[in-house]
Amino acid sequence: MIWDFIQNQIMGMKWLASLISSALTAIGVDVSSRWGGSLQFFIFDTLKICLLLCILIFIISYIQSYFPPERSKKILGHFKGIWANCIAALLGTVTPFCSCSSIPLFIGFTSAGLPIGVTFSFLISSPMVDLGSLVLLMSIFGAKVAVIYVALGLIIAVLGGTLIEKLHMEKYVESFIFSSGKTDLQAPSLSQKDRLVYAKDQMLGTLRKVLPYILIGVGIGAVIHNWIPADWVESVLGQNNPFGVVLAVLIGIPMYADIFGTIPVAEALLAKGALLGVVLSFMMAVTTLSLPSLVMLRKAVKPKLLALFIGICTAGIIAVGYLFNAIQKFII
C-alpha cells in the first residue's frame, strides 16, 4: 500500500499528471486528441524531469561532496585484486565526474599506483550508473528494473576493468600518464554550509547544462507518444526484431546526452511496444559512450586500448539488453 503510494505519487508524480490534464481541459484543450496529448506529455514530462533533476542533483551532490576523487584514490589504495575493481565501480557511482576531468583523474589514479584495470572499472561505472539514474529509473520503470540496471552496470564495470588488467594493456596508455609527478593535494575541509552551497551550485549548473537535452528528449518523446504508429515501433524495436538491442546500442553510442534527456524517449518507446532491453540498452549506450568523451579518452590511451574499452562496453550493454528482454515479463 505505502509502497504503491510512493511509486505512483511521489516517484511517478501521478498528481502532477492529473493537475496538468485538468488545467489543459480548463483552458479548452482536449487531452485525448493527438495535439492535446502531445502537449500534455510535453508539459508533464518536462516539469517532472526538471523537478526530479533538481531534487536528485541536490541530494546527490551533497553526498558527493564527501567523496572527492582524492578520497576515492586513498580508499582504493587499501584494496587489492578484484575487490579494488568492485570498490572502484561503487565509488564511480558517487564520485562527481565530468568527462573533461577524466584525464587528470586517470593520471591521479595511475600515479598513486592503482592498476589501470581499477581505473577503468571507475571510468566505466562513473558515467554508466550513478545515484541519479537509479532514482530516475525507479520513477519510470519501477524499483526492480532500476536495481537490476544498476547491478548489471556495476558488473560490466568490474568485469571490464578486470579484463583490461588481465590483458596487460598498460603499454597502451600514453606515456605522459606515467611520467607525471606524484603530488598529493589535501582535499579541502568543507563545512556543512560549504556542502550545501556546493550542492546548490551543482544543481543549478546541471539544470542549465542539461535543459536543452531534456527539451529535445521530451519533444522526441512527445512525437513518439502520439504520432508514431505502435506497429512501426514494435516491428523495429519490439519482439519482431531480434536485432533491436544491437540497433539501439549502435545508434546510442555516438549520441551525447544526459540520462535525463534519454529517459522521456525511452519511456515513450516502451509505451509503444519497444522491448525493455532495447530501451534500457539504448539509455546505457547513450550515457556511457559518446564521441566527446571518447575523443577525450583518446588523449590518454592509445587506439588499441580505446578500441578494447569501446568493445567491452558495447558487448556488455548488448548483453544487458538481451537479458532485460528475457526477464521483462517477470519484472514489469
Next chain:
Amino acid sequence: MSEKTRIKILGGGCSRCKALEASVQKALASLGIDEKIDHVTDYSQIAAYGVMETPALVIDEKVVSYGKVLKPAEVEKILKSIS
C-alpha cells in the same frame, strides 16, 4: 609559457574553465591588480600539479583551488590572503 606569470588556470578548455577565468578576471579588476592570467591546457602539465579535477587555480605555483568554479568574491578573498 613564461615562468613569471603568477596566476594560472588549469583546465582542458571546457566551459567551467572559462567560467573560472572570467571570475578571476573580475576579481583582479575589482582589486585593481594588473596581472596576466595563463591558461594551462596541456594535460601532462596539469597533472604535474597533482590536480585530479579541473578547473584549478594556481597562484605562485601553488594550487589554491580545484574542481570548482570559484565566484569572483571567493577569488578576491584568496588573492587578498596571499598578498
